[in-house]
Amino acid sequence: xxxxxxxxxxxxxxxxxxxxxxxxxxxxxxxxxxxxxxxxxxxxxxxxxxxxxxxxxxxxxxxxxxxxxxxxxxxxxxxxxxxxxxxxxxxxxxxxxxxxxxxxxxxxxxxxxxxxxxxxxxxxxxxxxxxxxxxxxxxxxxxxxxxxxxxxxxxxxxxxxxxxxxxxxxxxxxxxxxxxxxxxxxxxxxxxxxxxxxxxxxxxxxxxxxxxxxxxxxxxxxxxxxxxxxxxxxxxxxxxxxxxxxxxxxxxxxxxxxxxxxxxxxxxxxxxxxxxxxxxxxxxxx
Amino acid sequence: xxxxxxxxxxxxxxxxxxxxxxxxxxxxxxxxxxxxxxxxxxxxxxxxxxxxxxxxxxxxxxxxxxxxxxxxxxxxxxxxxxxxxxxxxxxxxxxxxxxxxxxxxxxxxxxxxxxxxxxxxxxxxxxxxxxxxxxxxxxxxxxxxxxxxxxxxxxxxxxxxxxxxxxxxxxxxxxxxxxxxxxxxxxxxxxxxxxxxxxxxxxxxxxxxxxxxxxxxxxxxxxxxxxxxxxxxxxxxxxxxxxxxxxxxxxxxxxxxxxxxxxxxxxxxxxxxxxxxxxxxxxxxxxxxxxxxxxxxxxxxxxxxxxxxxxxxxxxxxxxxxxxxxxxxxxxxxxxxxxxxxxxxxxxxxxxxxxxxxxxxxxxxxxxxxxxxxxxxxxxxxxxxxxxxxxxxxxxxxxxxxxxxxxxxxx
Numbered sequence: 001x002x003x004x005x006x007x008x009x010x011x012x013x014x015x016x017x018x019x020x021x022x023x024x025x026x027x028x029x030x031x032x033x034x035x036x037x038x039x040x041x042x043x044x045x046x047x048x049x050x051x052x053x054x055x056x057x058x059x060x061x062x063x064x065x066x067x068x069x070x071x072x073x074x075x076x077x078x079x080x081x082x083x084x085x086x087x088x089x090x091x092x093x094x095x096x097x098x099x100x101x102x103x104x105x106x107x108x109x110x111x112x113x114x115x116x117x118x119x120x121x122x123x124x125x126x127x128x129x130x131x132x133x134x135x136x137x138x139x140x141x142x143x144x145x146x147x148x149x150x151x152x153x154x155x156x157x158x159x160x161x162x163x164x165x166x167x168x169x170x171x172x173x174x175x176x177x178x179x180x181x182x183x184x185x186x187x188x189x190x191x192x193x194x195x196x197x198x199x200x201x202x203x204x205x206x207x208x209x210x211x212x213x214x215x216x217x218x219x220x221x222x223x224x225x226x227x228x229x230x231x232x233x234x235x236x237x238x239x240x241x242x243x244x245x246x247x248x249x250x251x252x253x254x255x256x257x258x259x260x261x262x263x264x265x266x267x268x269x270x271x272x273x274x275x276x277x278x279x280x281x282x283x284x285x286x
Numbered sequence: 287x288x289x290x291x292x293x294x295x296x297x298x299x300x301x302x303x304x305x306x307x308x309x310x311x312x313x314x315x316x317x318x319x320x321x322x323x324x325x326x327x328x329x330x331x332x333x334x335x336x337x338x339x340x341x342x343x344x345x346x347x348x349x350x351x352x353x354x355x356x357x358x359x360x361x362x363x364x365x366x367x368x369x370x371x372x373x374x375x376x377x378x379x380x381x382x383x384x385x386x387x388x389x390x391x392x393x394x395x396x397x398x399x400x401x402x403x404x405x406x407x408x409x410x411x412x413x414x415x416x417x418x419x420x421x422x423x424x425x426x427x428x429x430x431x432x433x434x435x436x437x438x439x440x441x442x443x444x445x446x447x448x449x450x451x452x453x454x455x456x457x458x459x460x461x462x463x464x465x466x467x468x469x470x471x472x473x474x475x476x477x478x479x480x481x482x483x484x485x486x487x488x489x490x491x492x493x494x495x496x497x498x499x500x501x502x503x504x505x506x507x508x509x510x511x512x513x514x515x516x517x518x519x520x521x522x523x524x525x526x527x528x529x530x531x532x533x534x535x536x537x538x539x540x541x542x543x544x545x546x547x548x549x550x551x552x553x554x555x556x557x558x559x560x561x562x563x564x565x566x567x568x569x570x571x572x573x574x575x576x577x578x579x580x581x582x583x584x585x586x587x588x589x590x591x592x593x594x595x596x597x598x599x600x601x602x603x604x605x606x607x608x609x610x611x612x613x614x615x616x617x618x619x620x621x622x623x624x625x626x627x628x629x630x631x632x633x634x635x636x637x638x639x640x641x642x643x644x645x646x647x648x649x650x651x652x653x654x655x656x657x658x659x660x661x662x663x664x665x666x667x668x669x670x671x672x673x674x675x676x677x678x679x680x681x682x683x684x685x686x687x688x689x690x691x692x693x694x695x696x697x
Binding site: 003004007011111112113114115125133206207208211212213216247248249250251256258259 | 345346347349350480506507508509511512513514515517518519521522524537538541542545546549550551552568569572573574
């Protein structure tokens with residue numbers, strides 16, 4: 001029981017790293033990026049190709065970060081012409097990109113499911129709360145917590161964060177102040193995508209890397225974002241931790257309802273609070 | 287495909303050269319085998335061409351199985367001069383994809399636009415059940431080379447559909463009988479994905495296990511295709527006080543389940559048993575040491591010690607860059623084998639004649655999996671108890687015991 005709660009936190013923090021990028025891009029830049037799952041899978045495959053040693057794991061993280069930034073910038077430029085069109089148009093564009101990316105990953109890495117080893121020293125198990133638990137997942141909880149604080153501080157407490165929030169509030173006014181708001185969008189998109197590829201490398205030892213994983217994690221990320229509320233770092237964290245618990249504790253307590261428990265939670269939130277738990281008073285819930 | 291050469295002058299000349307030899311070759315053919323009659327249908331036992339539609343997954347989650355199936359088929363033909371007796375075999379390959387929306391049209395395509403005489407392949411059980419009417423209308427034969435649903439050769443049985451692979455329950459039943467007689471009469475926990483094959487495996491295991499005097503402790507089903515973290519279910523197994531676990535997973539789920547079973551400390555206290563697909567083929571390498579000691583039942587292992595298998599494994603490794611064959615390779619290899627035997631006595635290439643001929647081939651005595659025979663159009667075959675062991679740095683499914691011949695379980 002307690003080990004399930006602990007595991008809920010591990011999965012929750014992983015989901016946070018995955019979903020916060022999607023939440024930032026959608027909530028702040030108003031672009032629904034359905035290629036987010038493909039970015040995660042790209043990171044997972046990088047991990048599968050390079051991980052095995054600490055050097056390889058850190059190299060995978062570094063390459064994933066750079067590739068994520070570049071991919072995000074590219075996606076930002078691609079969606080720019082659709083800025084004044086509906087979400088559906090953007091979703092279709094990014095969905096197309098996601099399909100192309102997924103197929104490209106199959107061509108490069110093959111279609112066999114791959115497992116990703118945790119770095120040496122973290123690939124074992126330790127005894128926690130009287131149960132055996134994988135060391136890597138414990139470390140992931142710490143890494144996720146640190147990342148959550150960093151992202152929160154950057155968005156809420158720094159000048160750059162203020163600029164981003166200002167762009168969201170009034171794009172034209174920020175432009176009138178002499179800031180190129182396309183650049184702001186490129187940066188937010190890049191960082192959001194960086195978080196997705198990083199989550200892929202970090203999540204590799206738990207989820208592995210396989211065709212189809214992109215769709216699975218995209219749905220999880222969308223559920224987290226909807227539950228937590230769009231564009232809110234705290235919302236993404238709360239949503240991710242709730243889904244982490246629902247997905248582990250819920251499945252342990254109600255195994256026969258395992259397929260439904262996640263979406264039942266989603267439906268409950270949508271009925272009671274459509275803008276998400278921490279979503280701003282219907283602000284961006286158009 | 288990137289190194290596809292451009293048409294150079296030399297290549298063009300060699301093509302002309304090859305074309306020039308064709309009339310000579312066909313002349314030889316006519317003097318020996320009675321002439322190349324082009325597309326089949328009119329052969330009637332005296333030479334000609336038999337056109338086979340090989341429908342296997344070339345994309346999607348089963349693509350790796352498709353590769354093994356295609357290799358097994360091609361290896362048999364390569365070893366036998368591309369011929370079934372006097373018939374020259376012409377293979378048309380089509381992509382089955384993941385399920386009936388792609389698989390059924392692929393079968394229709396090879397039947398209707400390619401005009402094949404026989405269809406071989408199909409990984410997905412829903413696809414195998416979904417093409418029944420198409421085959422019955424066309425009166426053509428299908429040899430299923432994987433799809434393990436019981437209904438294919440039980441409730442939905444038709445003379446036009448035969449199977450060279452296994453049934454889900456057949457493999458699980460052998461394990462059920464074995465566990466009941468080896469000290470696990472109580473305390474066995476069952477876990478499988480919540481889709482048709484998972485349910486058939488659980489049912490096949492349970493009825494054999496109970497017939498052997500065992501009682502199932504508890505069972506759980508996991509959401510199919512979307513479960514990536516098995517921790518809640520693994521904790522459930524521990525809390526239930528299980529003495530052994532029997533499971534059915536394949537592909538990515540098999541990798542995740544076996545690895546997490548070890549990571550969460552179950553493998554040292556609760557031995558893991560499974561249907562053979564848990565550790566078959568490419569997944570074993572990905573599971574790595576987490577799979578050590580896992581015991582499974584299956585109708586094949588590349589470790590089987592018989593002359594036919596030794597020769598098969600050696601030829602397969604030689605042909606495909608040192609890769610070991612899987613049960614999937616054998617299933618299509620044997621499909622070619624039984625078609626060859628059937629054509630020796632078939633009076634025509636239509637489904638009725640071939641079905642009658644297949645019914646009379648008796649025991650297939652030169653299969654890598656050991657001797658087997660058709661019973662109700664699906665193999666009655668020996669099932670092997672296998673254990674994952676490290677042999678000189680390579681993980682293999684070592685044979686522990688031959689559990690003897692096993693029929694498809696009765697409904």
